[in-house]
Amino acid sequence: ETGVTQSPTHLIKTRGQQVTLRCSSQSGHNTVSWYQQALGQGPQFIFQYYREEENGRGNFPPRFSGLQFPNYSSELNVNALELDDSALYLCASTVGSGWAPDTQYFGPGTRLTVL
Amino acid sequence: AQTVTQSQPEMSVQEAETVTLSCTYDTSENNYYLFWYKQPPSRQMILVIRQEAYKQQNATENRFSVNFQKAAKSFSLKISDSQLGDTAMYFCAFIGGNKLVFGAGTILRVKS
Numbered sequence: 001e002t003g004v005t006q007s008p009t010h011l012i013k014t015r016g017q018q019v020t021l022r023c024s025s026q027s028g029h030n031t032v033s034w035y036q037q038a039l040g041q042g043p044q045f046i047f048q049y050y051r052e053e054e055n056g057r058g059n060f061p062p063r064f065s066g067l068q069f070p071n072y073s074s075e076l077n078v079n080a081l082e083l084d085d086s087a088l089y090l091c092a093s094t095v096g097s098g099w100a101p102d103t104q105y106f107g108p109g110t111r112l113t114v115l
Numbered sequence: 116a117q118t119v120t121q122s123q124p125e126m127s128v129q130e131a132e133t134v135t136l137s138c139t140y141d142t143s144e145n146n147y148y149l150f151w152y153k154q155p156p157s158r159q160m161i162l163v164i165r166q167e168a169y170k171q172q173n174a175t176e177n178r179f180s181v182n183f184q185k186a187a188k189s190f191s192l193k194i195s196d197s198q199l200g201d202t203a204m205y206f207c208a209f210i211g212g213n214k215l216v217f218g219a220g221t222i223l224r225v226k227s
Protein backbone atom coordinates (compact mmCIF):
# COMPACT_ATOMS: atom_id res chain seq x y z
CA GLU A 1 0.00 0.00 0.00
CA THR A 2 1.37 3.37 -1.04
CA GLY A 3 -1.10 5.68 0.68
CA VAL A 4 -2.24 7.04 -2.70
CA THR A 5 -5.95 6.55 -3.25
CA GLN A 6 -8.10 6.98 -6.34
CA SER A 7 -11.83 7.08 -6.97
CA PRO A 8 -13.85 5.65 -8.46
CA THR A 9 -12.42 2.19 -9.07
CA HIS A 10 -14.37 1.61 -12.26
CA LEU A 11 -16.39 3.92 -14.48
CA ILE A 12 -18.46 3.42 -17.61
CA LYS A 13 -19.31 6.40 -19.81
CA THR A 14 -20.61 6.94 -23.31
CA ARG A 15 -18.89 8.78 -26.10
CA GLY A 16 -19.19 12.57 -25.83
CA GLN A 17 -19.70 12.61 -22.07
CA GLN A 18 -17.41 14.21 -19.49
CA VAL A 19 -15.69 12.45 -16.59
CA THR A 20 -13.86 13.47 -13.41
CA LEU A 21 -11.36 11.18 -11.71
CA ARG A 22 -9.98 11.86 -8.25
CA CYS A 23 -6.69 11.20 -6.49
CA SER A 24 -5.52 11.72 -2.92
CA SER A 25 -1.77 11.87 -2.62
CA GLN A 26 0.38 10.19 -0.02
CA SER A 27 0.80 12.17 3.19
CA GLY A 28 3.60 14.72 2.85
CA HIS A 29 3.58 14.65 -0.95
CA ASN A 30 2.90 17.91 -2.81
CA THR A 31 3.23 16.72 -6.41
CA VAL A 32 0.73 14.61 -8.34
CA SER A 33 1.17 13.16 -11.81
CA TRP A 34 -1.46 11.50 -13.99
CA TYR A 35 -0.84 8.67 -16.46
CA GLN A 36 -2.99 6.87 -19.00
CA GLN A 37 -2.37 3.15 -19.43
CA ALA A 38 -4.04 1.51 -22.42
CA LEU A 39 -4.53 -2.24 -22.25
CA GLY A 40 -1.26 -4.13 -22.65
CA GLN A 41 0.88 -0.99 -22.75
CA GLY A 42 3.05 1.05 -20.44
CA PRO A 43 1.63 4.18 -18.81
CA GLN A 44 1.82 7.47 -20.73
CA PHE A 45 2.36 10.79 -18.93
CA ILE A 46 -0.64 13.15 -19.11
CA PHE A 47 0.42 16.00 -16.81
CA GLN A 48 1.78 16.88 -13.41
CA TYR A 49 0.65 19.33 -10.73
CA TYR A 50 2.98 20.89 -8.18
CA ARG A 51 1.56 23.17 -5.50
CA GLU A 52 -1.67 23.67 -7.45
CA GLU A 53 0.03 24.65 -10.73
CA GLU A 54 0.45 22.53 -13.85
CA ASN A 55 4.11 21.57 -14.00
CA GLY A 56 4.52 19.76 -17.30
CA ARG A 57 2.24 18.11 -19.82
CA GLY A 58 2.50 15.13 -22.12
CA ASN A 59 1.11 14.74 -25.62
CA PHE A 60 -2.58 14.88 -24.71
CA PRO A 61 -5.22 17.25 -26.14
CA PRO A 62 -6.67 20.16 -24.13
CA ARG A 63 -9.84 18.19 -23.38
CA PHE A 64 -7.68 16.50 -20.74
CA SER A 65 -7.44 18.97 -17.87
CA GLY A 66 -6.70 18.86 -14.19
CA LEU A 67 -6.72 20.56 -10.85
CA GLN A 68 -4.75 20.29 -7.65
CA PHE A 69 -6.26 21.47 -4.38
CA PRO A 70 -4.59 23.06 -1.33
CA ASN A 71 -4.49 19.67 0.38
CA TYR A 72 -2.60 18.39 -2.72
CA SER A 73 -5.37 16.06 -3.83
CA SER A 74 -6.04 16.21 -7.55
CA GLU A 75 -8.67 15.75 -10.24
CA LEU A 76 -8.36 14.68 -13.85
CA ASN A 77 -11.16 15.87 -16.12
CA VAL A 78 -11.76 14.54 -19.60
CA ASN A 79 -14.32 16.24 -21.85
CA ALA A 80 -15.93 14.94 -25.04
CA LEU A 81 -14.97 11.35 -24.32
CA GLU A 82 -13.79 9.21 -27.22
CA LEU A 83 -13.63 5.43 -27.48
CA ASP A 84 -9.81 5.57 -27.36
CA ASP A 85 -10.00 7.18 -23.92
CA SER A 86 -10.86 3.75 -22.51
CA ALA A 87 -7.89 2.95 -20.28
CA LEU A 88 -6.58 2.62 -16.75
CA TYR A 89 -5.86 6.06 -15.32
CA LEU A 90 -3.13 6.14 -12.72
CA CYS A 91 -2.10 8.93 -10.44
CA ALA A 92 1.24 9.05 -8.69
CA SER A 93 2.49 11.31 -5.95
CA THR A 94 5.90 12.46 -4.88
CA VAL A 95 7.47 15.14 -2.74
CA GLY A 96 9.63 17.85 -4.20
CA SER A 97 9.80 20.58 -6.77
CA GLY A 98 8.71 18.42 -9.64
CA TRP A 99 11.77 19.40 -11.64
CA ALA A 100 14.07 17.05 -9.79
CA PRO A 101 13.77 13.33 -10.43
CA ASP A 102 12.37 11.38 -7.54
CA THR A 103 10.38 8.25 -6.83
CA GLN A 104 6.69 8.39 -7.70
CA TYR A 105 4.22 6.25 -5.76
CA PHE A 106 1.13 5.05 -7.56
CA GLY A 107 -2.50 4.67 -6.66
CA PRO A 108 -4.57 1.62 -7.66
CA GLY A 109 -5.98 3.34 -10.73
CA THR A 110 -9.42 4.04 -12.19
CA ARG A 111 -10.59 1.81 -15.04
CA LEU A 112 -12.54 3.98 -17.51
CA THR A 113 -14.60 2.32 -20.22
CA VAL A 114 -16.10 4.49 -22.96
CA LEU A 115 -18.94 2.92 -24.95
CA ALA B 116 13.78 12.12 -27.01
CA GLN B 117 13.69 9.96 -23.92
CA THR B 118 12.81 6.35 -24.62
CA VAL B 119 12.77 3.09 -22.69
CA THR B 120 12.93 -0.25 -24.49
CA GLN B 121 12.05 -3.63 -23.03
CA SER B 122 12.82 -6.24 -25.67
CA GLN B 123 11.24 -9.23 -23.92
CA PRO B 124 7.42 -9.16 -24.16
CA GLU B 125 7.09 -12.34 -22.08
CA MET B 126 9.32 -14.43 -19.84
CA SER B 127 8.78 -17.63 -17.85
CA VAL B 128 10.76 -19.02 -14.94
CA GLN B 129 10.45 -21.99 -12.64
CA GLU B 130 9.82 -21.32 -9.00
CA ALA B 131 13.09 -20.88 -7.02
CA GLU B 132 15.12 -20.14 -10.14
CA THR B 133 16.68 -16.87 -11.28
CA VAL B 134 15.47 -14.68 -14.13
CA THR B 135 16.80 -11.48 -15.69
CA LEU B 136 14.63 -8.86 -17.38
CA SER B 137 16.29 -6.51 -19.86
CA CYS B 138 15.89 -2.77 -20.32
CA THR B 139 17.70 -0.13 -22.33
CA TYR B 140 17.02 3.59 -22.33
CA ASP B 141 18.05 6.70 -24.17
CA THR B 142 18.48 10.14 -22.67
CA SER B 143 20.72 13.18 -22.76
CA GLU B 144 20.06 13.96 -19.08
CA ASN B 145 22.89 13.74 -16.58
CA ASN B 146 20.80 13.58 -13.42
CA TYR B 147 18.21 10.85 -13.60
CA TYR B 148 16.77 7.85 -11.82
CA LEU B 149 15.80 4.44 -13.13
CA PHE B 150 13.11 2.23 -11.72
CA TRP B 151 11.57 -1.16 -12.01
CA TYR B 152 7.86 -1.27 -11.21
CA LYS B 153 5.73 -4.39 -10.84
CA GLN B 154 2.08 -4.45 -11.84
CA PRO B 155 0.25 -7.61 -10.74
CA PRO B 156 -3.25 -8.46 -12.00
CA SER B 157 -4.61 -6.27 -9.20
CA ARG B 158 -3.07 -3.44 -11.37
CA GLN B 159 -1.47 -1.51 -8.48
CA MET B 160 1.89 -0.26 -9.72
CA ILE B 161 4.41 -1.25 -7.06
CA LEU B 162 7.97 0.05 -6.86
CA VAL B 163 10.44 -2.83 -6.93
CA ILE B 164 13.80 -1.06 -7.00
CA ARG B 165 15.39 2.22 -7.98
CA GLN B 166 18.85 3.31 -9.12
CA GLU B 167 20.27 6.82 -9.07
CA ALA B 168 22.37 7.43 -12.19
CA TYR B 169 25.20 9.07 -10.23
CA LYS B 170 25.70 5.92 -8.11
CA GLN B 171 28.03 3.34 -9.55
CA GLN B 172 26.97 0.66 -7.09
CA ASN B 173 24.11 -1.52 -8.30
CA ALA B 174 20.96 -1.32 -6.20
CA THR B 175 19.73 -4.39 -4.31
CA GLU B 176 16.44 -5.05 -2.52
CA ASN B 177 16.24 -8.52 -1.00
CA ARG B 178 15.77 -10.94 -3.95
CA PHE B 179 15.84 -8.13 -6.52
CA SER B 180 19.00 -6.58 -7.91
CA VAL B 181 19.93 -4.53 -10.93
CA ASN B 182 22.82 -4.47 -13.35
CA PHE B 183 23.23 -0.79 -14.23
CA GLN B 184 25.56 -0.07 -17.13
CA LYS B 185 25.48 3.71 -17.57
CA ALA B 186 27.69 3.92 -20.64
CA ALA B 187 25.63 1.28 -22.40
CA LYS B 188 22.37 2.78 -21.07
CA SER B 189 21.32 -0.62 -19.85
CA PHE B 190 19.37 -1.41 -16.68
CA SER B 191 18.45 -5.07 -16.19
CA LEU B 192 16.55 -6.58 -13.26
CA LYS B 193 17.57 -9.89 -11.72
CA ILE B 194 15.06 -11.78 -9.60
CA SER B 195 16.57 -14.54 -7.50
CA ASP B 196 14.66 -17.43 -5.91
CA SER B 197 11.57 -16.61 -7.96
CA GLN B 198 8.25 -16.97 -6.17
CA LEU B 199 4.72 -17.48 -7.50
CA GLY B 200 3.84 -14.02 -6.19
CA ASP B 201 6.41 -12.51 -8.56
CA THR B 202 4.06 -13.24 -11.47
CA ALA B 203 3.23 -9.80 -12.88
CA MET B 204 3.93 -7.27 -15.59
CA TYR B 205 7.27 -5.57 -14.99
CA PHE B 206 7.94 -2.07 -16.24
CA CYS B 207 11.29 -0.39 -16.56
CA ALA B 208 10.98 3.38 -16.17
CA PHE B 209 13.19 6.43 -16.36
CA ILE B 210 12.78 9.88 -14.84
CA GLY B 211 15.02 12.78 -15.77
CA GLY B 212 12.78 15.61 -14.72
CA ASN B 213 9.15 15.56 -13.79
CA LYS B 214 7.75 12.71 -15.83
CA LEU B 215 8.24 8.98 -15.80
CA VAL B 216 8.86 7.37 -19.18
CA PHE B 217 7.91 3.70 -19.21
CA GLY B 218 8.86 0.79 -21.37
CA ALA B 219 6.20 -1.45 -22.90
CA GLY B 220 6.59 -4.00 -20.12
CA THR B 221 7.58 -7.64 -19.75
CA ILE B 222 5.07 -10.22 -18.56
CA LEU B 223 6.79 -12.56 -16.11
CA ARG B 224 5.18 -15.90 -15.30
CA VAL B 225 6.56 -17.97 -12.44
CA LYS B 226 5.68 -21.65 -12.79
CA SER B 227 5.41 -24.18 -9.98
